[in-house]
Amino acid sequence: MKDLIQIEGVKKIYQSKVGPIHALGPIDLNIGEGEFVSIVGPSGCGKSTLLLLVGGLLEYESGKIHINGKLVNKPQTDIGIVFQTPVLVDWRDVLGNVLLQIEMRGLKKEAYLEKAKNLLRSVGLAEFEKRYPFELSGGMQQRAAFCRALIHDPPLVLMDEPLGALDAITREQLRVDLEQLWLVTKKTVIFVTHSIPESVQLSDRVVVFTPRPGQIAEVIEIDLPRPRTIAVRESSAFQQYVHQLTSIFMNFGILRDTVISTDQKSVVGEE
Ligand SMILES: Nc1ncnc2c1ncn2[C@@H]1O[C@H](COP(=O)(O)OP(=O)(O)OP(=O)(O)O)[C@@H](O)[C@H]1O
Ligand SMILES: [Mg+2]
Structure with a gap:
């Protein structure tokens, strides 16, 4: 598969009233033509920032982003x-x-x-x-x-939590519709979500970000048949991917089984 997007050593630091905020990177990631890639990661780790950078809507401090071999240095229209x-x-x-x-x-x-x-x-x-x-x-x-x-x-579609505001049942249906749409149109998609099962259901690869500044913790290839029917979603292979991703978040301390005190909450980086 030919790469459509090449992200090399990209880093974003926002200048704010409280000083510089290192939001993202450095990250390296290549995305193939027609690939569906999800980005999952803790709140504030730079997922939306990455989409804005790829869309040429934000400047970046260092590194390079290329789409179809062309340097991204202005808002992308395509x-x-x-x-x-x-x-x-x-x-x-x-x-x-x-x-x-x-x-x-x-x-x-x-x-x-x-x-x-x-x-x-x-x-x-x-x-x-x-x-x-x-x-x-x-x-x-x-x-x-x-x-x-x-x-x-457009050859590329950027989606920032597009199903996040929907109720659970509508969201479930839209995942199916979105996969269908993607199977027909074969666009390259970068999809940001907070839902681990959603990322497994839709993606060819799931990219897991660390807490801010977001760096790539893992890239997991989702080798499941499409369309991802109910039978696929209920398969042990699907559950295994969900489990693998959940474990990564547990290792970050972002997800845990026990109830924690308010004091500890600030330690694990809630903003
Ligand atoms: N314009 C800005 N000026 C200063 N800081 C910013 C700006 N935009 C984002 N940030 C900071 O950069 C970090 C990354 O923000 P971003 O919105 O990319 O995170 P995110 O991963 O999309 O979070 P969420 O999952 O909550 O949507 C956050 O800490 C945020 O506060
Ligand atoms: Mg966001």
């Missing part, structure tokens, strides 16, 4: 981004929201109309294209946001 909240504009219907991406890029809306409808159909929103965001559930809104991120056919 990417799709999905955040935790759908960020749809309320005065446009669903189809209008998806096509907004096209209009903002100065492309011809008419040329993308059919594609927008097909994408909406593929996530079960065919009947809702003329509805407004306030008429949709949170899960439906997020599905529309997936379509908006994919309409201009």
Whole structure:
């Protein structure tokens, strides 16, 4: 598999009122074309920072990021981004929201109309294209946001906890939909999540970050058949991956079985 993204020795230090905050790195990571890679790690370890760096939306202190052999030194236009909240504009219907991406890029809306409808159909929103965001559930809104991120056919999609704000059952369904969408579109995806089972269900590889400053603690290849049906999710191999990832977090002291006192909490780095 050809690499789409090369991250070499990248480090980010934010300047803040309380002084410099070393948020991330140095990290080295290559991501292949069409690969689905999840980033999991403790809160504040620099996951969102990494996505912003890859998207060219933040400057970095040292190292280099290349996408398709080109140095990232300005905001990237050939990417799709999905955040935790759908960020749809309320005065446009669903189809209008998806096509907004096209209009903002100065492309011809008419040329993308059919594609927008097909994408909406593929996530079960065919009947809702003329509805407004306030008429949709949170899960439906997020599905529309997936379509908006994919309409201009970017090779790379950055997703920052896109399922994090959803209730458990909707989230479960959207994981399945997202895998399906990925299997059809074959985009390269960098997916940030706090959920270990979610990372196993969706990814080709799971990258585990250490507490801040985030560095790569482990990279785990998920060798499970796709689509990751209920049978796959209930398999012992799946559980084994969840267990392996959980153990890494327990070793960091981020997850533990015993109840701890408030004093100890500050020691394990809750911000
Ligand atoms: N603009 C900023 N100025 C100063 N510090 C920042 C800024 N943005 C983020 N940070 C700090 O950098 C660190 C990494 O932040 P980041 O948002 O990347 O973490 P994260 O892993 O995405 O966390 P979470 O899981 O809670 O979303 C945090 O300690 C955060 O407080
Ligand atoms: Mg974040």
